[in-house]
Amino acid sequence: MLNLKIVKRVLVTGGTGLLGVAIQRSAPKDIQGFSIYFPERSLPVPLPFPILAADVSDRMEMQSVFEWAKPDVVIHTGAIGSVDFAEKNREQTRKINVGGTEVVAELCQIFESRLIYISSNAVFDGRTPFYSETAPVNPINYYGQLKVDAENVVRESTIPWTIVRPILMYGWPYQGERDNPVVWWVRFLENGKPIKVVDNVFNKPLPAWSCADVIWAIIQQNRTGIYHAAGRDHISLYQFALLTAAVFGLDASLITPVPDSYFPEIAPRPKDTSFDTTKMETELGVKTVGVRDGLFKMKAERTAIL
Ligand SMILES: NC(=O)c1ccc[n+]([C@@H]2O[C@H](COP(=O)([O-])OP(=O)(O)OC[C@H]3O[C@@H](n4cnc5c(N)ncnc54)[C@H](OP(=O)(O)O)[C@@H]3O)[C@@H](O)[C@H]2O)c1
Numbered sequence: 001m002l003n004l005k006i007v008k009r010v011l012v013t014g015g016t017g018l019l020g021v022a023i024q025r026s027a028p029k030d031i032q033g034f035s036i037y038f039p040e041r042s043l044p045v046p047l048p049f050p051i052l053a054a055d056v057s058d059r060m061e062m063q064s065v066f067e068w069a070k071p072d073v074v075i076h077t078g079a080i081g082s083v084d085f086a087e088k089n090r091e092q093t094r095k096i097n098v099g100g101t102e103v104v105a106e107l108c109q110i111f112e113s114r115l116i117y118i119s120s121n122a123v124f125d126g127r128t129p130f131y132s133e134t135a136p137v138n139p140i141n142y143y144g145q146l147k148v149d150a151e152n153v154v155r156e157s158t159i160p161w162t163i164v165r166p167i168l169m170y171g172w173p174y175q176g177e178r179d180n181p182v183v184w185w186v187r188f189l190e191n192g193k194p195i196k197v198v199d200n201v202f203n204k205p206l207p208a209w210s211c212a213d214v215i216w217a218i219i220q221q222n223r224t225g226i227y228h229a230a231g232r233d234h235i236s237l238y239q240f241a242l243l244t245a246a247v248f249g250l251d252a253s254l255i256t257p258v259p260d261s262y263f264p265e266i267a268p269r270p271k272d273t274s275f276d277t278t279k280m281e282t283e284l285g286v287k288t289v290g291v292r293d294g295l296f297k298m299k300a301e302r303t304a305i306l
Pocket of ligand 1: 013014015016017018019020036037038039040041054055056057076077078079080081096100118119120121122165166167168169170177178
């Protein structure tokens with residue numbers, strides 16, 4: 001186990017992602033942070049941590065990043081997060097999501113850094129909620145399989161590691177980054193456009209900043225092993241959309257419930273991967289956040305979007 005006192009330098013991969021930005025925004029004052037972003041994007045707005053362009057799956061680029069950051073801890077969030085893109089572009093996604101994790105794990109070993117790997121609820125099949133950290137994995141799409149494979153890279157390494165599995169996250173994304181359901185719904189409803197939302201897929205939605213709290217608690221308490229991160233409320237996506245409309249003062253009559261079979265998606269989706277959050281709450285002492293509270297905070301943050 002790493003001595004807590006020497007955790008000063010933290011490297012975040014996926015520095016422009018939803019979670020990567022949330023981690024930077026809530027970093028403790030005594031942490032010296034560094035991050036990287038995907039070279040093909042632009043950086044229209046400044047970010048809290050100094051940032052370099054590097055592809056996580058490029059060993060040479062990442063070695064330079066480690067030489068620059070000399071991290072005590074690496075928080076590896078950088079990945080292709082689209083389930084459908086992963087299903088259609090298997091080699092490319094494997095190279096980044098598993099190959100990138102191999103590169104990061106190897107460099108952590110060389111630089112004696114501890115690794116916090118961000119996995120996903122997609123490692124589960126969604127048939128038997130509420131999943132604890134010891135539940136057997138059984139992914140039903142390619143993205144989920146890659147998360148299992150990347151977890152295995154981390155587990156088989158000899159460095160101190162922690163795996164965090166967030167469930168569906170929401171919040172304001174960095175300019176040009178991937179949207180999340182709340183952002184789509186707000187955008188459509190504000191423009192008076194009707195939307196159809198699935199009412200037979202359940203979740204415990206998690207504000208990205210709450211997932212960041214889990215990660216900083218893990219670092220500050222020097223925790224290793226697996227941690228699930230989720231919100232407090234167990235709701236369908238349709239109920240989540242209705243709450244979004246209520247909190248943002250938008251017209252909920254524009255929202256129609258549909259079964260998941262309505263959307264001809266490429267990748268199958270698990271029905272309910274909701275987590276048991278006992279470990280997050282009792283070991284880490286991080287309280288779960290209700291959807292209404294998370295959405296009100298998101299609404300209040302709107303004027304301060306990055
Ligand atoms: N969001 C969720 O609901 C959710 C739920 C469970 C687990 N997760 C996992 O949690 C992690 C963070 O999620 P997120 O929502 O913050 O994802 P995100 O917003 O899509 O951020 C991922 C970041 O990784 C970057 N990236 C992609 N390929 C890269 C590469 N080859 N080299 C360097 N950077 C690369 C992306 O850059 P570009 O956008 O410029 O390509 C993006 O900034 C991911 O590993 C995701 O799989 C997310």
